[in-house]
Amino acid sequence: MSRSAKRFYTVAWSAQDTTGGPLDEVFRALREELPDLTIERVRRTHPGDDDNVWWLTLAEADSDVQIDSAEGGEPPFVLESDTDPARRVATVAMAVTTLSGKRLRAGSLFPGNQP
Structure with a gap:
């Protein structure tokens, strides 16, 4: 899905917005x-939609990253991008390491993956 198409289905998540769970620590770091x-x-358009989905974007990166959480920002977190298949990580530390700036800027969360 293109960046412009994603934005139609999303709302900005500021530093003041919180999930009330460990995902807040990931975003803060x-x-x-x-x-x-x-x-x-992700903006819920129907009552049954899952809104525990976020998009992380760096202007200079070729790919956006999607992170899903359990209800209330709880782990496990599921991380994926255009070049990386979905993977579960169980802790805040694992999520922060995987989503480091070096990896986000390179467009590949999991070394060794091919686009």
């Missing part, structure tokens, strides 16, 4: 490392 990081949350 990433924002400290990457001040230019944009986070958007």
Whole structure:
């Protein structure tokens, strides 16, 4: 899905927005490392839609990253991008390491994956 198409289905997620769970720690750590990081949350269009989905975007990166959480921002977190298949990570530390700026800027979360 293109960046412009994603934005139709998302709302901005500011530093003041919180899930009330460990995902807030992930976002806080990433924002400290990457001040230019944009986070958007999927907007629920129907009552049954899952809105525990966020898009992480760096303007200079070729690919956006999707992160899903359990209800209330709880792990496990599911991380994926255009070049990386979905993978579960169980902790805040694993999510922050996987979503590091170096990997986000390179467009590949999991070393060794091919686009």
